[in-house]
Amino acid sequence: MTVEMVGVDVGGTFTDVVGVAAGRIVVAKVPTDVHASDVSVLAGAEELGVDHAAVFNLASTAGLNAIITRRIPKVAFLTTTGHRDMLDRGRLGRPLEALTDMTWRRGISDTARPLVPRYLRRGIDERLTATGDVLIPLDEDQARSELAVLARCDVEAVAICLMNAYVDGRHERRLRELVQEVLGPDIVCSISSEVSPLAKEYVRASTTIVDVIMKQKYGDYTKRLITGLTKLGFEGELSYADCSARLLPAHYAMERPYRLVVGGPAAGTVSSAHLGSFIGDDNLLCADVGGTSCDISVVIDGKPWVNTTFELEHDLVVNALSTDIVTLGAGGGSVVWVNPVGEIRVGPDSAGAQPGPACYGQGGVRPTLTDAALLMGVLDGSRFLDGRMPLQDALAEQAFAALDADLTLTQRVDYAWRMGLNNVAEGILNIAIRRGIDVRDFSLVAFGAAGPMLLPGLLDLLPLRRVVVPPHPGLFSALGLVSSDLVYSDDRSAYTILSPETAPDIEAMYAAMEAGLLERAGADADQVTFIRTFDGRLAGQSWETPFVEVPPGPLTADTIDALIAAFHAAYALRNGNTFPMIPVQGVTFRVQLVVPTAKVSYEAVPARDAAPLTPTRTLTLRHVAGGDVEALEYDRAQLRHGDVLRGPTIVREPMSTTYVPAGRTLTVGAIGELTIE
Amino acid sequence: MTVIDGGRPASAGDAPTRLRELSDEEFRAAYDCDRFTAAVLASRFRYIIEHVCNRFIEHAFSPVIRESTDMSATITGPPEVGHAMPAVSQTLPMFYGSMPEAVRIALEEHGIEDLVPGDLIMVNDPYRVGTHLNDVCFIRPAFHDGRLVGAVTIRAHMIDMGGIAVGGFEVTKQDLYQDGLVFPPTLLFHAGKPVRSTFNLLLDNTRFGPVIIPDIQTINSSLALGEQLIGETIEKYGYAAYLGGIRYACDSSAETMRAAIERLPDGVYESEEWLDSDGMREDSESVVRLRINKRGSRIEFDLTGTSPANSSAINCSWADSKTAVAVALKYLLDPRTPFTSGSMRDVDVVLPPGSMINPEPPHTCQWYWEPAMAIIYATFQALNPLLGDDAIAPDSWGGTIHYAYGALPDGSPWMSTALNNVTAQGPWGATQQADGDSTQLQIIINMVDGGCEPAEADTPVVILRHDHVPDTAGPGRRRSGAASVADSLWLLDGEHRVSSFHLRRPPGGGGVNGGGDGILSAAWLWDTSTGVAGDGPTYLPLDLNDPMYAEAKPLMGVLDAANEIDPAGHYHLLPGAIPAPAGSILRFVSNGAGGWGDPLEREPEMVLADVRDEYVTVAGAARDYGVVVVGDPARDPEGVRVDDDATMRLRAERRAARGGA
């Protein structure tokens, strides 16, 4: 076998490999070697055959996992004297659940788990002002003396973030030279003015540290991967997915690898947007229900909703464009528990992969949503994961019985199922309100192993347009890795009031970034399109309105008004008000260069011929509100375009189950998608 | 079980049956719905509030809302459930205690029968609704099918409410007339239309009108969203179940708080907590005196003996005194469950009239959080000894406020506010679980800090230092976070104002269970006539003992003759404007906080790590912890080590000396 394109999603337990061969989707699932995941990736590649593949796209959460578990290299941090404790301080503030809890501690602080211990954070005597003027010159002798301390400590990598370096990086560049002089020319080093020249020192610093960690971890990894793929005959382009699942060619990605810190989760959103283009639906709520949680993201007008930062854990933030994903406590492994006044609650704790739900028989004793689905009859314990992992009803029942509540088994199971759904419904409503969207205009794409069984029930709680179960719901995220374009991007901060006088400076900044991207992409200016945006604010505001689109054509004193008008329009769209009398300040200017690339295509499913639609069997759904009920069960492979099923009904496929509750209707679409209304 | 006017089943008789022990029939009889529905409704109320807050915060104009989330929102039920409050936003703790009173008082005073759909009532009188004039309550009565079913309320900080001080933060204000515009319950919208006379009254007497108007519009639309969601809830579950859900949410939190109170031993517990001054005179210390009487599930907080009301802004109204008790109980006994009006069911608060925690008009309450924090920390002092290992060492209190004003070269004004990173943030105290974080927010606030660079881009200041200072933490088996220092260099001439009220003694009594106290805070100014600031920009040494302090003008602190921090020294207070020419350097040092447990029991490896990380000096390790560390932490941090034998001897000596004392 050999495939034309490959997408690989390296997860904590399994590495999912999807390929497209002559329009057919083929898959391989390989256990992840957490210490050398490149080995797993290459094993998957070999299984599929990559000698004819044009693209090999990889997403991995290895960076995120390494950082949140602190399995990281010994990094030193250099900053301006007087500011080394910015890493302990973060942005202050605590999560809402810790509002009145004085036992809470910042995860990044020196009392908890700092990325860089305080003694490896050294202050350097130098200071630039906010306008880039030298207030205190760089003291090279003092710097060398601090570096000598780091040399004694055998640090493996150095991150540099000096105050106001987003305005001017000259001190940082000189300091890097001194680092190489004292610690050796091969020391891995990142400087903030190159990594992410954006204002607000803490996030720029944490971005730079994450960057240098990723460089140290991914540099050799990439070399090994390229060597291995070449051995398998691969001659195409290796790319990595960034935090918004855009693809970056490997050599370009390695220049600023912090952007790869969470490849993967965003792929489901990109996959949904791509599916939307086949089924004519470009306003989507994307819901990925896996073992531990339910991840919700939004696609508006065909585009994923993207944030300007990503938070790896509380207050550990990077300046990476990242798909906005909200995690709700309603995965298959979300734990059912009883609060002090006797209420059944679900999540956010999860039984995870180990020990997993009670019915897995791996030692889990706390009931989960998967246990509830099994007891209800929604899951077929003998056919779980294609029969490879039989589930045990008795263990699920024991776990529910052990809950400390004065309720019948049916009440326990039914309350748990509905409370899980309730969590998702309230979470989706919250997202809708924050984004200013009306859920009646949105279809919900239900994927992940547990999405199709749980989420159709949302139609009773939210006025969603419909629920769509895509083809291959269990592999749908990985398909997102062959559903995306190649993107080169750059950004920098410069607090600039938009006015005829400043227009030439802004144009020059955009032009310089564009020239750099063209060179990186090795493309000609007339072959590609640049997308310019900026994050701006009204003078006096402390927060920015992101991604304001810049009108086409060069910026001049004559066209700056159109830019200002674009800001006011974007502001009104997000906030409902306009303030045309207040000056607009540009803060961060961004450019993207998009190179179209090959993507997966969904095959049409034929309409029903003479053979009648027949269920595989009739089964009884138990522990549902209103008493036991009979339901027909179907095999998804036997369904045809135009088939209509009435709930309650169950549709099974090897890696997933769709549960249509009573009162709902399922229709099979042109590419085999299941639409529940 | 229901919350009815004057009904007090818990204190009046025996505690009611626990909710989880009710049969399905009893449950339905009490709450007009089944258990699942009641649990969903209790969550639903909290979600509705979250939706309302998010709509407001994401769409607000002013930074104080958007980044400091200086706001709070609540749902309250209709008069038939006594305006019970089943949900409040998880924003500012100091806002939520007084909200049920605020809504009830405002609606009753306005006249409940006169309300119509689309009304919005504003009120900011601290004597009716608590906090200070800037915090305006916007109360939208919620209607469904023509019936009043409750209210949705946002309390939000407005950036200016008139008065003598721009923005309101001036501690020397003497009364409400200097303070600003007082609104009794007043219609701001009527039947969906703005009431022009009210808007004009507001806009003609306050500053920054163009910013206030959009925030008010956003508030009104956010509240309308809340009303709509309440309506949808009633449609789905029915009105009886909706009311049952409100009663259930309040009864649930009454039950968890009651269980927490019952765990305390019966008895009478007394404490006091001091404030340094009224912000105007050095000899104007005031005190909160607290006597807690606890019997079974009943508890009474009697604050008789507290100082009379101040003639400055250091007062808080009765409503905030109750909030302070509620917040203290949450922190100490029940930190994680949701707060509702039912949380205070078994708690009675007795407030002496005319005191700084129950003043009468026209006293101003602009600095309401200071007396309120004193009540919170008096409660910590009274109850911590009962909590054993669960005792919580107090934080640094914070509350140091700095404002500066001046003119840019073109004559336009610049202003540096309390949010500008000019002051030093203190640490949190220790608990049995962990050392305290350094540089933390005062426990009663929560916000996002943007860092020094935005401040430097917007104001003529360079923040030279934000460092932790060695040997400033409250020592203990678990230590507090370290105090921090903040140095700022001012690039233009300006006038500065500083205030702080916790320089004389450790907040909340300092360490617990044998833990020690942190250092006390201070601030100094070096202008260009001094050697320190006269030779151009430079880094000041971190040391708290240095000849440079003798050159400085002390702005606040208890200092010796050489201007160094010394608890036996002289208390400095500088009310009013402090001029500082371009080139001046300001230094703030924060308080430390309290340690937990005996410092001689701290694991030597942890002391070693603190020495390596320069939280503790080699000398401090011996003095405060009895641990002998050898090596040079500054030049060879991985070369430091503990001398085990010397440590054992030193600790034995310390224990012996202690035994003899």
Add this chain to the structure above:
Amino acid sequence: MERELVAGRCTACGQERLERYPVLSEGGWFLVVKCQACLASERRDRWNRLGHVVRMEDLL
């Protein structure tokens, strides 16, 4: 309004230690008659809406 002694026995614990005074609790201000031994309330009557604060409106 300060504390004043009230004659009678507490129904809950039987002691003669009843006092009348205003308290602030769930629902606002109440004028209570309360046993100082066991803290049970004999009476709880709604008190002034704003507690000790006198409103000039009342002079109208």
